[in-house]
Amino acid sequence: MNMETTTQAIRPEAAASDPASVETVIEARNLDLTFQTNDGPVHALKDISLEINRGDFVSFIGPSGCGKTTFLRCIAALETPTGGSLSVNGMTPDEARRNRAYGYVFQAAGLYPWRSIAKNIKLPLEIMGYSRAEQEKRVNQVLELVELSGFGGKFPWQLSGGMQQRASIARALAFDADILLMDEPFGALDEIVRDHLNEQLLKLWARTNKTIGFVTHSIPEAVYLSTKIVVMSPRPGRIHDVIDSTLPKERPLDIRDSPEFIEIAHRVREGLRAGHGDD
Amino acid sequence: MKSLLAVLTVLAAIIAFWYAACVPMNIKGVLDQAERAGAVVTPAAAKERRYMSEIGLVAKNTFAIGETWVQERPRLPAPHQVAVELWQTTVEKKVTSKRSLIYHAQVTLSATLLGFAIGTGLGILLAVGIVHSRVMDMSVMPWAIVSQTIPIIALAPMIIVVLYSIGVQGIIPKAVISAYLSFFPVVVGMVKGLRAPDAMQLDLLKTYNANTNQGFWKLRLPSSMPYLFASLKIGIAASLVGAIVGELPTGAVAGLGARLLAGSYYGQTVQIWSALFAAAILAALLVALLGLIERLVLKRMGVSA
Numbered sequence: 204m205n206m207e208t209t210t211q212a213i214r215p216e217a218a219a220s221d222p223a224s225v226e227t228v229i230e231a232r233n234l235d236l237t238f239q240t241n242d243g244p245v246h247a248l249k250d251i252s253l254e255i256n257r258g259d260f261v262s263f264i265g266p267s268g269c270g271k272t273t274f275l276r277c278i279a280a281l282e283t284p285t286g287g288s289l290s291v292n293g294m295t296p297d298e299a300r301r302n303r304a305y306g307y308v309f310q311a312a313g314l315y316p317w318r319s320i321a322k323n324i325k326l327p328l329e330i331m332g333y334s335r336a337e338q339e340k341r342v343n344q345v346l347e348l349v350e351l352s353g354f355g356g357k358f359p360w361q362l363s364g365g366m367q368q369r370a371s372i373a374r375a376l377a378f379d380a381d382i383l384l385m386d387e388p389f390g391a392l393d394e395i396v397r398d399h400l401n402e403q404l405l406k407l408w409a410r411t412n413k414t415i416g417f418v419t420h421s422i423p424e425a426v427y428l429s430t431k432i433v434v435m436s437p438r439p440g441r442i443h444d445v446i447d448s449t450l451p452k453e454r455p456l457d458i459r460d461s462p463e464f465i466e467i468a469h470r471v472r473e474g475l476r477a478g479h480g481d482d
Numbered sequence: 483m484k485s486l487l488a489v490l491t492v493l494a495a496i497i498a499f500w501y502a503a504c505v506p507m508n509i510k511g512v513l514d515q516a517e518r519a520g521a522v523v524t525p526a527a528a529k530e531r532r533y534m535s536e537i538g539l540v541a542k543n544t545f546a547i548g549e550t551w552v553q554e555r556p557r558l559p560a561p562h563q564v565a566v567e568l569w570q571t572t573v574e575k576k577v578t579s580k581r582s583l584i585y586h587a588q589v590t591l592s593a594t595l596l597g598f599a600i601g602t603g604l605g606i607l608l609a610v611g612i613v614h615s616r617v618m619d620m621s622v623m624p625w626a627i628v629s630q631t632i633p634i635i636a637l638a639p640m641i642i643v644v645l646y647s648i649g650v651q652g653i654i655p656k657a658v659i660s661a662y663l664s665f666f667p668v669v670v671g672m673v674k675g676l677r678a679p680d681a682m683q684l685d686l687l688k689t690y691n692a693n694t695n696q697g698f699w700k701l702r703l704p705s706s707m708p709y710l711f712a713s714l715k716i717g718i719a720a721s722l723v724g725a726i727v728g729e730l731p732t733g734a735v736a737g738l739g740a741r742l743l744a745g746s747y748y749g750q751t752v753q754i755w756s757a758l759f760a761a762a763i764l765a766a767l768l769v770a771l772l773g774l775i776e777r778l779v780l781k782r783m784g785v786s787a
C-alpha cells in the first residue's frame with residue numbers, strides 16, 4: 204500500500220455501515236495482566252474482551268490506574284499479557300509489531316532534540332529502510348497532513364507543545380501502519396489547542412482510513428472523536444461499558460452542543476461514576 | 483564587565499598572597515646570603531636564626547623584605563620571576579632549542595594526545611560493551627574502578643620497566659600511562675550517556691522494530707554526546723598528568739616532566755614553577771579547545787538552544 208492512495212482515499216461511507224465488509228483488526232479475549240511488583244502483584248487488566256474493527260476510532264476512558272495505557276501497550280506488544288488471548292491483524296501482537304502494523308504516539312512528543320522536525324519524521328523511515336526519495340516524499344506528505352508544512356527544518360525546541368505533538372503524530376503516520384495507537388496525546392495541552400487538534404485528528408482519520416486506539420481522560424474528547432467508547436474502571440482494570448456512537452462521521456466542533464452528543468457524554472459519565480462506586 | 487572585575491580581583495588577591503608568602507618562605511636564605519655578604523642581620527648567628535620563626539625574622543630584618551622577591555634560587559619564587567622565566571623560555575628561545583619550554587611542552591603534548599586518543603577509544607569501546615552486555619557490566623566495571631585506586635606514581639615506573647624489557651620506549655610508555663588515566667572518566671561518562679535515553683525513547687524504537695545497532699547509532703550515541711564531552715575534558719587533563727608522570731621515572735631529557743625533574747636536581751625553583759605553569763596553561767588550552775569542539779558539535783546536532 205503506498206501513501207498516495209492511503210492519504211487520498213476518502214473513506215467509503217458504505218464500508219463502515221455494510222456489515223459484510225466489517226473486518227476485525229484487534230481482538231481481545233479474556234485478557235488478563237498482573238504485574239509482579241515489590242509491593243506484591245498488581246492486577247492491571249482483568250478479563251478484557253473487545254473487538255475493534257477496521258476504520259474504528261476507539262477511545263479508552265477511565266480514571267487513572269484503570270489500565271488504559273497497559274491495554275494499549277499490550278496491543279503494541281510492549282507488555283505481555285499474563286492470560287487470555289490478543290490478536291492484531293490476525294497475528295500475535297509481537298508479530299504485528301515486527302510487521303510494523305501500528306504507529307504509537309506517546310503522551311510526551313519525545314522528539315529527538317538533535318534532529319530537525321523533518322529528520323525526526325524520517326527516523327522510522329530510516330529504520331525501516333525506505334529510500335531517500337521516498338523519505339522526502341513521505342515527510343512532505345505527513346507534514347502537510349498535520350498542517351506543519353514549512354516547519355520541517357525547525358528543531359523541536361523552536362515549536363510549541365501542540366506543534367511538537369503534531370510532529371510526533373506525523374512521525375507515527377509516516378510509514379504504512381494502518382493502526383494508530385495514541386496514549387493521551389493531547390493530555391498536556393490546553394483546551395483551545397486541544398479542540399483544534401481534535402478537529403484535525405478527525406479529518407486526518409477520515410483521509411487515511413486508519414484504525415485508531417485513543418486513550419483519554421476527557422469525556423468531551425472521547426465522545427467527539429470516537430465511533431466506539433470503552434469505559435474502564437480500576438482495581439482491577441476492566442471494561443465497564445462499551446458505547447457505540449450514534450454521531451455522524453462528519454463532526455463540526457459545535458456538534459458538542461447537540462442533544463445526541465450530550466446524551467452519549469451523559470452515558471459515559473454515568474459509566475465512569477458507577478465504575479468508581481464499585482470500590 | 484562586573485564579572486571581569488570579580489575575576490581580576492580574585493587574581494590580584496592570589497598574586498598579593500603569593501608575594502606575601504614569598505617573604506617568610508625566603509627570609510632565611512636571604513639573611514644567610516646577606517650575612518655572607520657582610521651585612522648586619524639580627525640575630526647575627528645562623529645557628530640562632532635556624533630556630534626562630536620566619537615571621538619573627540622578617541620583623542627583625544625588614545630591610546631584607548625586598549630581597550626575598552629577587553633571589554636566584556628562592557624556596558618560593560615570586561610571580562614576576564616565574565613570569566620572566568616563562569617569557570624567556572618561550573618567546574625569546576627558538577622552538578627547537580633544548581631550553582625552550584615550547585619544545586618541552588610539545589614533547590609532552592604529543593604523548594598526551596596519543597594517550598588521550600588511546601584512552602578515549604578504549605573508554606568508548608568498554609562503555610559500549612558494558613551498556614550492551616550484562617556480563618561485561620559486571621566483569622569490567624569493578625576492574626576499571628580498582629585500576630584507578632592504584633596510585634599512578636607507584637604504577638608508572640612498573641609500566642615503563644615492563645615496556646622497556648620488551649623493547650618499547652620513547653613516546654609509547656608515556657602514552658600508555660596517559661591512556662591509563664584518561665580511559666576511566668570516558669568509560670564512566672559514556673556508560674551514563676549511552677544509558678541516558680528513557681524508557682519511552684526505547685519503547686518508541688521498539689515500536690519501529692529497530693535493531694540494537696540502529697538503537698545505538700540513532701538514539702544512544704547522540705544522547706551520550708554531552709556526557710562524552712564532559713568526560714573528555716576530565717580525560718585530557720588526566721592525560722597530561724599521565725604524560726608528565728611518565729617522564730619522571732625515566733629521567734627523560736625532554737618534556738615538561740623532565741624540566742620539573744632537572745629543576746629539582748639543581749634547585750632551580752624558578753624553572754620548576756615555570757614548568758608547572760606551562761603544564762597548567764597547556765591543560766587549560768586543551769580543555770578550552772575541547773569546549774570549542776563541543777560547542778560546534780552540539781550546535782551541528784541542533785542541541786544548543
Ligand SMILES: Nc1ncnc2c1ncn2[C@@H]1O[C@H](COP(=O)(O)OP(=O)(O)O)[C@@H](O)[C@H]1O
Nearest residue numbers: 238240245247266267268269270271272273274
Ligand atoms: N510496568 C509496571 N509495573 C508495575 N505496575 C504497573 C506497570 N505499569 C502499570 N502498572 C500498574 O498497572 C495499573 C494500570 O496502569 P496504567 O495502565 O498506566 O493506567 P492508566 O493508563 O489507565 O492510568 C496501575 O495500578 C499501575 O500502577
Ligand SMILES: [Mg+2]
Nearest residue numbers: 271272273386
Ligand atoms: Mg496512562
